[in-house]
Amino acid sequence: MQTTTIKIDSAAIVLKLLGDKTRLTMVKLLETHNCCVCEFVEIFQASQPSISQHLRKLRDVGLVNEQRRGQWIFYSINTEHAFFPFLKEVLKQVPKQDYRIKYLEENGTRITCC
Amino acid sequence: MQTTTIKIDSAAIVLKLLGDKTRLTMVKLLETHNCCVCEFVEIFQASQPSISQHLRKLRDVGLVNEQRRGQWIFYSINTEHAFFPFLKEVLKQVPKQDYRIKYLEENGTRITCC
DNA sequence: TGATTATATAAGTGAATGCTTATATAATTA
DNA sequence: TAATTATATAAGCATTCACTTATATAATCA
Numbered sequence: 414m415q416t417t418t419i420k421i422d423s424a425a426i427v428l429k430l431l432g433d434k435t436r437l438t439m440v441k442l443l444e445t446h447n448c449c450v451c452e453f454v455e456i457f458q459a460s461q462p463s464i465s466q467h468l469r470k471l472r473d474v475g476l477v478n479e480q481r482r483g484q485w486i487f488y489s490i491n492t493e494h495a496f497f498p499f500l501k502e503v504l505k506q507v508p509k510q511d512y513r514i515k516y517l518e519e520n521g522t523r524i525t526c527c
Numbered sequence: 528m529q530t531t532t533i534k535i536d537s538a539a540i541v542l543k544l545l546g547d548k549t550r551l552t553m554v555k556l557l558e559t560h561n562c563c564v565c566e567f568v569e570i571f572q573a574s575q576p577s578i579s580q581h582l583r584k585l586r587d588v589g590l591v592n593e594q595r596r597g598q599w600i601f602y603s604i605n606t607e608h609a610f611f612p613f614l615k616e617v618l619k620q621v622p623k624q625d626y627r628i629k630y631l632e633e634n635g636t637r638i639t640c641c
Numbered sequence: 642t643g644a645t646t647a648t649a650t651a652a653g654t655g656a657a658t659g660c661t662t663a664t665a666t667a668a669t670t671a
Numbered sequence: 672t673a674a675t676t677a678t679a680t681a682a683g684c685a686t687t688c689a690c691t692t693a694t695a696t697a698a699t700c701a
Binding site: 420421422424425426427428429430431432433434437438441498499502503505506507508510 | 534535536538539540541542543544545546547548551552555612613616617619620621622624
Binding site for chain 2: 658662
């Protein structure tokens with residue numbers, strides 16, 4: 414009973430995080446492509462701090478991991494997270510956003526270091 | 528492209544609505560039991576206006592329907608909503624909340640009119 | 642080594658959110 | 672018909688949110 418209560422509350426926290434179009438799109442993209450901050454800045458045409466702050470929220474609950482590679486910091490989905498299966502199922506319902514990666518590639522702003 | 532953008536934005540709006548433990552629990556309950564406002568007041572030990580306002584948000588985007596039966600207004604899931612399949616899949620990931628209905632029944636506060 | 646690039650974080654701000662209290666309306670009951 | 676019950680809604684308020692600008696740090700490059 415208590416466990417159930419805790420679980421649905423945690424689910425609400427995750428859904429709240431996903432309830433923002435920028436973060437939802439980020440996570441959908443990360444499902445298939447690791448991305449760095451500057452790629453997101455380009456994709457969303459948003460300021461760098463704004464993007465960093467969205468990523469921080471995802472990182473704070475552990476849904477994503479960060480990994481530095483050279484001057485870039487790449488983000489990826491944390492598949493070890495207790496809510497990863499939940500996240501996966503939600504993302505399954507969301508349309509692919511791969512065209513945004515294509516845009517980067519055509520744009521020459523896709524980062525493929527190391 | 529445009530369609531895809533609109534869809535993921537709409538998905539984010541729905542997820543944001545579900546990203547509140549009260550509304551998420553409400554919708555999970557409504558998945559299996561139609562409920563009236565006073566039942567939610569009892570279940571969540573919340574004020575009547577607070578419950579009404581949560582239901583209004585769900586109603587405003589059309590996720591739930593309301594139907595007056597005598598002095599009560601019963602809420603139900605709108606299975607005709609474009610996002611109903613999406614909602615259904617999300618709810619599938621959320622633990623059942625039926626024990627809350629049992630609580631009403633044992634409590635004598637379950638409304639079963641008409 | 643100094644300039645540049647990529648990133649994080651802090652502080653400030655306006656808008657949105659979820660609650661409260663107060664009030665209005667609709668149906669039921671005495 | 673008056674009182675009660677169920678509900679909606681409006682207004683006010685504290686908190687949260689997503690953004691901005693400003694600044695700091697870390698890595699790379701010239």
